[in-house]
Amino acid sequence: MLTDVIRGIDYSDCAEMALVLFCFAFGLMFLATMRLSRNATDRMAAIPLSDNVETPRDEF
Structure with missing residues (x-):
């Protein structure tokens, strides 16, 4: 019975749906x-150039 269900799926x-979800x-x-x-x-662009360890999310 399960094989019949699997065969019937389109x-x-x-x-x-995957394309719609990706676009969304x-x-x-x-x-x-x-x-x-x-x-x-x-x-954010300056983070790789600085020597300081900083978290950009804390400052927004």
């Missing part, structure tokens, strides 16, 4: 990135 819908997650990350202030992005 996996083409799964690929479309990508859009959310894009919007979150665009909302950052110029000062915040400059401080």
Whole structure:
């Protein structure tokens, strides 16, 4: 009975749902990135160049 259920599943819908979920997650990350202030992005970009150990999330 379980094999009949597995054979009857149409996996083409799964690929479309995966694409929709990916586009949604990508859009959310894009919007979150665009909302950052110029000062915040400059401080994050300078982290690899500084000798101080700092956490950028504490200052926002």
